[in-house]
Amino acid sequence: MANDINSVILVGRLTRDAEMRYTNSGMAICKFSVAVNRRKRSGDQWTDEVNFFDITLFGKSAEGVHQYLVKGKQVAIQGELRQNRWEQDGQTRSKVEIVAQNLELLGGGGSSPSGGGSVRQGTKPFEQYNSGPGPEDFDDDIPF
Amino acid sequence: MANDINSVILVGRLTRDAEMRYTNSGMAICKFSVAVNRRKRSGDQWTDEVNFFDITLFGKSAEGVHQYLVKGKQVAIQGELRQNRWEQDGQTRSKVEIVAQNLELLGGGGSSPSGGGSVRQGTKPFEQYNSGPGPEDFDDDIPF
């Protein structure tokens, strides 16, 4: 069967601090939501629209970059679209997310502690992470 | 406000014939769903996974390409992610779709009539369409 091209790139800002979880086998799963702005024309003038997308980052890169993924932080993400499916009340529901393969921290925003006690200190800054293996590369239950 | 980078590219096949609608002002809206295959590793062997994504194409390009968008047809799509939001039972629901800006018809599949009487004949083939204006470029109600 084919492995079709599936590639997304977004620039946006985190809507809140990223959340970190671990599978039973110890693989890190970092999840966050990103606000992507769009300038659009309504008749003769310009208005703005925001779109929110859910991002997931797996493995070693999630661990490394997690502490920088705070509310308001601007990031560029390269990844692929994934359709998550699950059962709920006997119905099958689905949701489109982005699995990040590459994440670049950008200059603006979120550099100060984002309140709530998430201190995030004592590390020297870095700028990007290439994703390691994805979820399918582990024999594990991943509780989406 | 910013206009953030938002770009998707997919290669996949139509799950059924595309549907065509028109707004009150006469703008065409072509909608279809695309199956995107993914080869993934489960432990030591390879399995396949399908993801389905909803595509919308607006305007002149929709009219031109609609007749070729039949079940099984392979296409490459360049566009942007859009988060559609609406109210339902007092709840606000949302769904991620792709608004196509560029669509390329690829060689394989869907060339024979896809049943259901959709004859689609008598035209010489062409290969691609650049999208014209999007929905925001019209003063119109777009019934998503």
Next chain:
Amino acid sequence: MANDINSVILVGRLTRDAEMRYTNSGMAICKFSVAVNRRKRSGDQWTDEVNFFDITLFGKSAEGVHQYLVKGKQVAIQGELRQNRWEQDGQTRSKVEIVAQNLELLGGGGSSPSGGGSVRQGTKPFEQYNSGPGPEDFDDDIPF
């Protein structure tokens, strides 16, 4: 004939202030070079590599964004690859460039005047530009 998918996205920093020219018909052409960094593995450790790419931006968007395109400025670019060809000493030479369709100014760098008298003041910041028409949309000689 086909219109094939051709899409590039880069994040990088300007190596110097952008240059502005105009065609006879008055269309703006803004050119600059961007440094794109790459972390790569050499055996057991990481080194860095820089790649430089030439960007061209046409039309109205070039005029609007030109003043912000100063040395060191970080930008995200969405565009397409173009192979420029010309004759030189009876030989046909060619060079790959990126024609930007979308440019987003990012937070970091280049915000202070970049020396050389390029004052660039008195405007309120903005964040992005969608490209207007490309060179082929004008009946004009474009001196690349």
Next chain:
Amino acid sequence: MANDINSVILVGRLTRDAEMRYTNSGMAICKFSVAVNRRKRSGDQWTDEVNFFDITLFGKSAEGVHQYLVKGKQVAIQGELRQNRWEQDGQTRSKVEIVAQNLELLGGGGSSPSGGGSVRQGTKPFEQYNSGPGPEDFDDDIPF
């Protein structure tokens, strides 16, 4: 230092059969050129333009897919831009190429043997290859 976003996607056709080479350490390097068509407007009518881009594919994926990469074959490529630099007559020259990370064989073209005795037989078809490691993941001289 940063690892900047750098992503290209092209659909096009091979201008001739791909060439295969090996480094001293045995890593495969597959090179080919792709013709990417572009429909453009000249005043009031449409003309066509071709752009040619050089693609390199490394490692295991190169070995697997090489035999299908024949003249005329249509492919979709996801990869990154790379600026190759070398010395020539005391001058430093450079050239932009695409290093493929993902290659999808598309339906059309190149399926019959492309003359010249390149038999290419005895394998069951497949559709895509994820690139393994790039050149920097080997301690080797890569004669570009």
Next chain:
DNA sequence: TTTT
């Protein structure tokens, strides 16, 4: 140097 070029593909359909």
Next chain:
DNA sequence: TTTT
């Protein structure tokens, strides 16, 4: 010819 090069950015942080």
